[in-house]
Amino acid sequence: MLIRYAMEEGVLHxxxxxDLDISSRxxxxxxxxxxxxxxxxxxxxxxxxxxxxxxxxxxxxxARARRLCSHRGVPLTVVGPVSVSEPPPVA
Numbered sequence: 001m002l003i004r005y006a007m008e009e010g011v012l013h014x015x016x017x018x019d020l021d022i023s024s025r026x027x028x029x030x031x032x033x034x035x036x037x038x039x040x041x042x043x044x045x046x047x048x049x050x051x052x053x054x055x056x057x058x059x060x061x062x063a064r065a066r067r068l069c070s071h072r073g074v075p076l077t078v079v080g081p082v083s084v085s086e087p088p089p090v091a
Contacts, residue, residue: 002028005035010043012036014065016050020057028061036068045069046077 002024004015012035020028036045047065049058062078069076 001031003031003035005039007039007041010041012039012041012045013048014045015048016058016061019051019055020061021055022057025057025060029064032061032065033068036065036072036074041074044075044077046079048079048081050081052080 002017002020004017006013014032014035016028045065047062049062051058054062066076
């Protein structure tokens with residue numbers, strides 16, 4: 001699974017699970033398109049990228065998602081990866 005999702009109060013939260021390459025780009029685009037057309041988000045779509053420096057294929061999927069959201073009149077928000085803080089040092 002390339003895309004994880006959750007729907008909450010009209011907001012569709014999408015998380016790209018790994019940086020995409022050419023062979024996974026089409027599958028990820030289809031997953032996002034299917035989710036947009038079946039879940040009908042009305043407030044916003046939020047996409048979380050897997051890395052701070054996404055691949056060209058990941059950016060291509062993001063551009064397609066932006067066009068789909070724009071066509072439906074739904075704002076798109078993009079966020080970076082969740083940073084995991086290091087555990088505190090043991091004394």
